[in-house]
Amino acid sequence: MATTNEEKKQYVKEYIRSLATIEECIEPYQEQKRELRTEFRENGWLNTDEIRAAVKAYRLYKQKYNIDEVVENFTIITGGNSNDS
Structure with missing residues (x-):
């Protein structure tokens, strides 16, 4: 557990950087899921x-x-x- 306010800020920054990296990697797959749903709806399947x-x-x-x-x-x-x- 972070003991000082500065340590906590550092961990928050680290967490946000990691989260941003993960979300950036996931986005193409999210877009594929949206396209898949759209394709099935548009084709009436x-x-x-x-x-x-x-x-x-x-x-x-x-x-x-x-x-x-x-x-x-x-x-x-x-x-x-x-x-x-």
Whole structure:
């Protein structure tokens, strides 16, 4: 833990520099995600709500939830047939 105000200021500067570097590296990927959403909406493949539901399902999957349960819940939410793939 920083003991003086000057040390704390130095750590804040260091943190901000590191954060800025990370965010700069991430930005191209954020732009790709925006472009991907736009492409799927413009082509009529998925609407905004369907994209949101897919993202939520993906995040649940990443958290090690059972993918079959995720798909089943997605199907219930979207009103689709559970036999559709």
